[in-house]
Amino acid sequence: MASFAHPTFNLDFFVEHILWNYRNIVAASDSASPLLSFPDLQPTLWSVAAHAPSAVFQMLTRPFLWEPAPLFYKLVGLENLVLGLLILLTIVHLLRQRHLPALPSFLAVLLVFFFISAVLITLPTPNLGSLHRYRAPLLPFFYLLIIAWGPVPGWLDQLRNRKG
Numbered sequence: 001m002a003s004f005a006h007p008t009f010n011l012d013f014f015v016e017h018i019l020w021n022y023r024n025i026v027a028a029s030d031s032a033s034p035l036l037s038f039p040d041l042q043p044t045l046w047s048v049a050a051h052a053p054s055a056v057f058q059m060l061t062r063p064f065l066w067e068p069a070p071l072f073y074k075l076v077g078l079e080n081l082v083l084g085l086l087i088l089l090t091i092v093h094l095l096r097q098r099h100l101p102a103l104p105s106f107l108a109v110l111l112v113f114f115f116i117s118a119v120l121i122t123l124p125t126p127n128l129g130s131l132h133r134y135r136a137p138l139l140p141f142f143y144l145l146i147i148a149w150g151p152v153p154g155w156l157d158q159l160r161n162r163k164g
């Protein structure tokens with residue numbers, strides 16, 4: 001119904017605008033600075049969905065610490081390395097437990113919100129400097145999820161038991 005009210009509510013217009021924004025930012029960006037790459041991105045919902053995992057992965061990991069880049073990008077790369085280690089620690093913790101803990105609906109909603117927002121921020125924003133600014137409000141939600149499922153709550157319980 002909303003898609004008939006105004007052209008911007010049309011799903012085709014929405015995905016076309018994602019690609020339009022991506023191409024314009026790539027064209028306007030300095031070729032020496034690192035950019036996200038989605039070479040096969042097309043203005044279709046299927047293409048956006050197919051590129052979604054890559055978009056989330058690149059948002060969480062780029063720039064890599066070893067990429068040739070200015071100091072700011074190196075610091076962001078260091079932050080991404082810490083985030084990657086925290087994710088790896090959580091995955092190892094979950095594999096050692098051999099079962100996934102119950103997912104409260106609050107965390108499920110956060111997870112869905114994070115992934116949809118990450119895709120909608122990353123695909124039209126190939127410039128890493130801009131992406132770093134745009135992802136900043138999303139990362140606390142992701143850190144909350146990773147910390148809640150990881151070993152940190154158990155470590156805090158052990159610390160509390162030692163003191164008390």
